[in-house]
Amino acid sequence: MIMSSNVSTLLVQAIGALFIGAVFAHFQRAFHHGYLRHWTHSWFAAAAMLAMAAIRNIIRETGEPAGVVYFALGVVTAVAALLRIVWLLFGAWELTADRTVPRARARQLVGAAIVLGAASALLPLLFGQGTVDDGSGAPALVRTMIRAGLGGFAFAAAAVLVLRARPWHAGLGHRLVGISFFAYGAEQVHYVGIALWTWATGHTIGYQPLLNILDFLLQFFMALGMVIWLLEDERRSAVDAATQIEHLAYHDALTGLPNRQLFLDRLDVAIASAHRSGGQLGVFFLDLDRFKLINDSLGHSVGDKLLQVVSRRMRTLLRDDDTVTRLGGDEFTILVPTVEHVDDATAVARRVREALKLPIVIDGRELFVSASIGISLYPNDGDDADTLLRNADTAMYRAKNQGRDTIQLYAPAMNARALEQLTLENRLRRALPNGELELFYQPIVAMQTRRVAAMETVLRWRHPELGLLSPDSFIALAETTGLIVPIGEWVLRTACRQLRQWQEAGLPELRAAVNLSVRQLQQPDFVPLVSEILAETGITSETLELELTESMAMQSDGDTLGKLRELKRLGVRISIDDFGTGYSSLSALRLFPADSLKIDRSFVGDIVTDPDDAAIAEAVIALARSLKLQVIAEGVETREQLEFLRDHQCDYWQGYLFCQPRPASACSAMLSREVMVRQSLGLIRG
Secondary structure: OOOOHHHHHHHHHHHHHHHHHHHHHHHHHHHOOHHHHHHHHHHHHHHHHHHHHHHHHHHHHOOOOOOHHHHHHHHHHHHHHHHHHHHHHHHHHHHHHOOOOOHHHHHHHHHHHHHHHHHHOOHHHHOOOOOOOOOOOHHHHHHHHHHHHHHHHHHHHHHHHHHHHOOHHHOHHHHHHHHHHHHHHHHHHHHHHHHHHHHHHOOOOOOHHHHHHHHHHHHHHHHHHHHHHHHHHHHHHHHHHHHHHHHHHHEOOOOOOEOHHHHHHHHHHHHHHHHHHOOEEEEEEEEEOOHHHHHHHHOHHHHHHHHHHHHHHHHHHOOOOOEEEEEEOOEEEEEEEEEOOHHHHHHHHHHHHHHHOOOEEEOOEEEOOOEEEEEEEEOOOOOOHHHHHHHHHHHHHHHHHOOOOOEEEOOOHHHHHHHHHHHHHHHHHHHOOOOOEEEEEEEEEEOOOOOEEEEEEEEEEEEOOOEEEOHHHOHHHHHHHOOHHHHHHHHHHHHHHHHHHHHHOOOOOOEEEEEOOHHHHOOOOHHHHHHHHHHHHOOOHHHEEEEEEHHHHHOOOHHHHHHHHHHHHHOOEEEEEEEOOOOOOHHHHHHOOOOEEEEOHHHHOOOOOOHHHHHHHHHHHHHHHHOOOEEEEEOOOOHHHHHHHHHOOOOEEEOOOOOOOEEHHHHHHHHHHHHHHHHHHHHHHO
């Protein structure tokens, strides 16, 4: 049997559609693009449609067009024709919209295509032909017009979407696919004209072989265009990835600002330019004040958003040729490549500082930040990038030490101070194992009985070269380095052992008062450590008093308060030191597990001559009475001060009027004399 031109056309088209589907399937497995999956389904459906149509034509040409098989082939052909259109449009839409077709909607449209395709196969029944369809009647004409018309519209729409997905000049591949789709759609519409001509004249066209060639070429160009398209996409992705990697190598991922490496590169260029022109440039080192408190209390997500706002403010404030950099954490640097005078540099720093102090609203919460800024200038403060950056950093730390929210110009003496601090830190790390630390004690005297009720520990460091150092010389350094944790444990253990010795000497009611650091309280095993030391030394928990500064007490988080309440349940006394210098609220103070308040020495010094200090002391005593807390006054040096405090019913006092802090041996001798006096008084009374 010799195949007719119609059958050969259909078979050529089916083979071409199968080829295109295989090409798309291969690329879909390699690239996992959703639109390729839909187009793969579309072309396989087209291959099925064309193959089934060819088989129907062969059956019809044999003279037996009736029967269930013939009818079933018609249903498959019609359904495949509509599925081809649906999947083709799905792929074009995903390519243009850059998002996936919703699964529920996709299932609905595929189901509708199946139903409509099956219904179109029933057209012979509507025309009263049963399952007979010789391909020349009205049902065949209607079916051809529907399939070819919808196919032409679908390919034309897909062509428009493909060409709109990219600019015309973006690449050859998508243009070739779009044009091929459009031409293929026009060819499908052309088949409507052929069907009308055949139905009206009863003659077939004579240029069917040319259509076969055209159909093959269009499908070939579709496949070629897709290959070029995907290769261009891969090249573009590689270029984008390289650009992104290069950007990340020189920029901060969170803020988008240049990072340290890019800052140093630009600083080197600016130094070379300033050297040639004989000008100056400024390097600013900026650190946000108390940023850790925001991170710890509100979470790192809020902290990240705050850093982004700070970055945008500085970037907006400065000139285009200035460079703002995030070094990491809450540290930023600014390069101003042209500075005429020192006043110009400080003016820039003031603008930045004032801009950052404006309220920042994040997640409905209003936040306030400040910054400490250090400045170094080329060439006076260094002639290379590392030196300028290091000196600006040194100046920033000087600004921190001066109270934060300040601006500090670099001075050579700062490096000497930094070297001195580094040397002191290295020596402090060896102080504890070398036995260089020593505890002094200052008595706390009961106002009514005039007896020593407690001994407050005062840490001293016998430095091999510098002599006996007070806590002011090294405690802040110990806090910064974390050495305060082992030092604090040693202080607590030593004080409890000494207290045990004094109690065994006949002073069972004596207490030990030990100052705490916030670092110690943050240790997860702090409460078990206190319990262990109490058990080890054999003192009762009621004779241990732990002192926290007012600022520490009022800034305590839930975890810290929980630990303090656990200590309170053990029987340990809690005292708030330096009261009156912080920002206590009555509501917070009422909930804090304290036993006593200590009036800061700054108020006691002028309590007799300054009405304001006297009023503060009276208010603290009255507040303590209302909260059922005891009051301790520190820094008492004159009898007038002591009489004022006694008249206002202060419970305890300490200061140089009684004695200054002494070593344990001197305190033991003093306490022994007190024991002897008390025993003598007992004998006299007896």
